Amino acid sequence: MGRTNVPALDVKELTVHYGRRVAVDQLSLAAAAGEIIGLLGPNGAGKSTALLAIAGAVMPSHGEIRIDGTDLATDPLAAKRKVGLADQPPSLYEFFTLAEHVAMIAEARGDRDRAAQERLLADLGLGGVAGRPCRELSFGMRQRVGLAAALVAAPAVVLLDETLNGLDPHAARRARAALIAAAERGAAVVMSTHLLGVAERLCHRIVVMDQGKVVADLAGDELARLYAGGVGALEEMYVSMIADREAS
Amino acid sequence: MTAPGGRTLSGKELLAWGDLDEQRRGRAPAWIAAAAIGLVLGVELARRAGWFEGVYGVPSATMIVAVLLAAFVPAMFGAPYRMFWRRDAPLLARLPIAGAALWYVAVVRAARAAARSAVAVAPSLVVVAVGDPAMAGRAAAIAAAMALAAIALVPAVCLGAAHMVATGKASGLASAVGGGEVQLPTTTWLGGLPATSIAGVVVAAIYGAPWIVDGVDQAGPVGISIVAAAAIIAGALATRAAPRTYPLAMREVAALDRQIHAHLEIHPPTLVERLVRDRLGAGAPVHDRLARLLRRRYPLAVFAGAAGGAAMAVIGVAAPRELVAWLGVVSAALGFLAGWLARALARPPLELPRLTATLPVAPASVAAARTAYVATWAALYLAAPGVIAVAASGRPVTAAVTSVAGAVAGFVLGRTLTATS
Numbered sequence: 001m002g003r004t005n006v007p008a009l010d011v012k013e014l015t016v017h018y019g020r021r022v023a024v025d026q027l028s029l030a031a032a033a034g035e036i037i038g039l040l041g042p043n044g045a046g047k048s049t050a051l052l053a054i055a056g057a058v059m060p061s062h063g064e065i066r067i068d069g070t071d072l073a074t075d076p077l078a079a080k081r082k083v084g085l086a087d088q089p090p091s092l093y094e095f096f097t098l099a100e101h102v103a104m105i106a107e108a109r110g111d112r113d114r115a116a117q118e119r120l121l122a123d124l125g126l127g128g129v130a131g132r133p134c135r136e137l138s139f140g141m142r143q144r145v146g147l148a149a150a151l152v153a154a155p156a157v158v159l160l161d162e163t164l165n166g167l168d169p170h171a172a173r174r175a176r177a178a179l180i181a182a183a184e185r186g187a188a189v190v191m192s193t194h195l196l197g198v199a200e201r202l203c204h205r206i207v208v209m210d211q212g213k214v215v216a217d218l219a220g221d222e223l224a225r226l227y228a229g230g231v232g233a234l235e236e237m238y239v240s241m242i243a244d245r246e247a248s
Numbered sequence: 249m250t251a252p253g254g255r256t257l258s259g260k261e262l263l264a265w266g267d268l269d270e271q272r273r274g275r276a277p278a279w280i281a282a283a284a285i286g287l288v289l290g291v292e293l294a295r296r297a298g299w300f301e302g303v304y305g306v307p308s309a310t311m312i313v314a315v316l317l318a319a320f321v322p323a324m325f326g327a328p329y330r331m332f333w334r335r336d337a338p339l340l341a342r343l344p345i346a347g348a349a350l351w352y353v354a355v356v357r358a359a360r361a362a363a364r365s366a367v368a369v370a371p372s373l374v375v376v377a378v379g380d381p382a383m384a385g386r387a388a389a390i391a392a393a394m395a396l397a398a399i400a401l402v403p404a405v406c407l408g409a410a411h412m413v414a415t416g417k418a419s420g421l422a423s424a425v426g427g428g429e430v431q432l433p434t435t436t437w438l439g440g441l442p443a444t445s446i447a448g449v450v451v452a453a454i455y456g457a458p459w460i461v462d463g464v465d466q467a468g469p470v471g472i473s474i475v476a477a478a479a480i481i482a483g484a485l486a487t488r489a490a491p492r493t494y495p496l497a498m499r500e501v502a503a504l505d506r507q508i509h510a511h512l513e514i515h516p517p518t519l520v521e522r523l524v525r526d527r528l529g530a531g532a533p534v535h536d537r538l539a540r541l542l543r544r545r546y547p548l549a550v551f552a553g554a555a556g557g558a559a560m561a562v563i564g565v566a567a568p569r570e571l572v573a574w575l576g577v578v579s580a581a582l583g584f585l586a587g588w589l590a591r592a593l594a595r596p597p598l599e600l601p602r603l604t605a606t607l608p609v610a611p612a613s614v615a616a617a618r619t620a621y622v623a624t625w626a627a628l629y630l631a632a633p634g635v636i637a638v639a640a641s642g643r644p645v646t647a648a649v650t651s652v653a654g655a656v657a658g659f660v661l662g663r664t665l666t667a668t669s
Contacts, residue, residue: 052342055342056341056342057338057342057499057502058499059414059499059500076344076495077256077344077345077346077495078344079344080342080343080344081256081344085342091336091338091339093269093339095269095272096268096272104265105343107256107257107261107265108256108257108343108344108345109256109343109344110254110255110344112254133272
């Protein structure tokens with residue numbers, strides 16, 4: 001992993017309001033280059049909103065976001081060039097071919113290397129359908145196109161909002177490999193997911209959010225000790241930590 | 249690590265991607281439609297100028313202004329839809345696209361719309377020029393001012409309104425004026441400010457009618473000079489401000505669904521909506537949903553409807569010399585809006601066909617709910633003021649037939665031209 005002193009992602013006291021409701025509350029999160037972070041939490045915990053704010057798609061009420069050292073508030077264009085988001089559901093130009101959609105996103109980030117885009121699509125198992133319009137794609141394929149759009153042009157920070165959901169086993173394996181490759185070239189990956197098994201296999205660090213706040217942040221030895229508890233240890237920790245509000 | 253250091257999308261490149269998207273969507277042939285409408289208007293003006301009787305006179309100034317308004321007002325009203333309320337706005341908002349590039353695309357799209365309007369008025373100006381070249385020159389001057397407004401003034405006002413919303417100045421202003429008690433919905437500003445600027449342009453064009461005829465009346469030149477100057481100044485200010493303000497404005501407006509609509513006060517249905525809903529049976533929930541979503545997503549439809557209806561009633565009561573023609577034009581404009589509305593209610597973001605198909609509501613009930621909404625809108629903003637205008641016109645049969653014909657033609661045109669937008 002190509003780690004440097006400057007965090008690839010540095011979020012301080014991020015707060016986002018939806019009207020009077022606080023969606024994200026004083027979230028602080030730093031991700032090193034090459035780190036893959038699993039963002040867990042119940043529905044409505046603020047994970048998607050946090051990712052949207054980090055990607056520059058939602059205005060924070062308070063806080064600071066730095067992408068690879070660039071302040072999103074003071075230099076949004078430079079910061080946005082270094083971040084890729086796969087949102088949910090993926091925002092696609094329905095009438096573009098898959099290759100055109102990815103090319104447009106890449107050009108927006110300043111990358112016109114079509115060969116690299118083709119390689120990326122091939123890595124994600126989309127090479128054979130690159131000429132198909134996005135509107136004709138299945139759910140899993142759309143997820144993968146969203147992932148390709150997040151990864152294209154090698155951004156310093158890759159944000160995934162439940163992007164690994166709905167993939168067949170082959171596609172899931174390819175997606176995991178692409179994320180690991182991105183981390184190995186030095187990208188910080190933050191992926192929100194409810195697939196705890198995937199989080200266990202892929203993530204160097206687990207951050208749990210609830211009601212807009214970070215309630216747990218496990219990495220290194222702490223995470224290793226948790227995983228030593230065997231299969232399902234992460235789920236047990238999650239269930240013990242997050243109350244099932246629907247049941248109450 | 250850093251992302252590639254190449255340049256990001258220029259305005260031309262962004263425009264080319266947008267053009268490709270629209271081309272793939274199979275957009276209605278807007279240029280051909282503009283030319284066809286222009287020919288129809290030109291033939292009507294020629295008929296009124298006596299061409300069919302072998303007299304090459306000039307049509308009335310009222311008719312000329314009506315043609316100008318019919319051609320340019322839709323181009324102006326389209327500005328916020330070309331700038332912010334686009335399908336790809338959420339994606340564009342989070343990509344590193346410079347404000348200058350976004351503004352370039354907005355201006356080019358506005359210029360194209362204005363050019364289509366110019367195509368629509370060209371045959372009419374030719375008719376006028378045959379009878380009186382100087383008069384045609386004055387009409388062209390008003391057309392040029394309206395084109396400038398469509399290209400620069402209205403987009404600049406849209407940008408300003410969106411920036412006010414994005415920076416919180418809009419709500420601050422409402423609170424200041426209302427003593428802290430007033431909280432106008434965001435969409436009011438996004439629709440209201442552009443609509444106000446368009447109303448100003450329309451008033452200036454109407455005031456220009458006597459000048460078209462005599463070339464002496466001073467109100468016309470003053471009005472269009474003000475419009476032209478405002479357009480140039482607003483355009484220059486917006487060009488200067490766009491690099492900083494447009495991305496911010498785009499992000500905020502694009503996030504309306506997520507951020508603003510998430511906490512929208514849930515209005516109970518209005519009295520009219522309740523009356524209609526209660527007669528729809530299984531389609532009632534569909535009607536409720538459409539009514540709420542339309543108010544939030546396309547507030548301009550209500551503004552424009554109310555403005556058009558008011559104009560129609562005023563025309564009837566004021567009884568200008570070309571009353572019937574005016575009624576026809578306004579009816580056609582409102583009919584066009586109703587046609588667009590019928591399309592908008594049947595597609596995202598107001599309608600989600602796949603979701604609706606899974607709900608236990610018969611397709612006939614869904615269709616009935618849509619029809620009822622459009623019919624109610626037309627009854628409120630077209631039929632009711634139309635009845636007032638027709639009754640006050642002194643020529644009820646001619647006025648009624650012209651109004652109905654205009655409304656039907658506008659409706660068909662609106663449905664056709666907005667089929668894929």
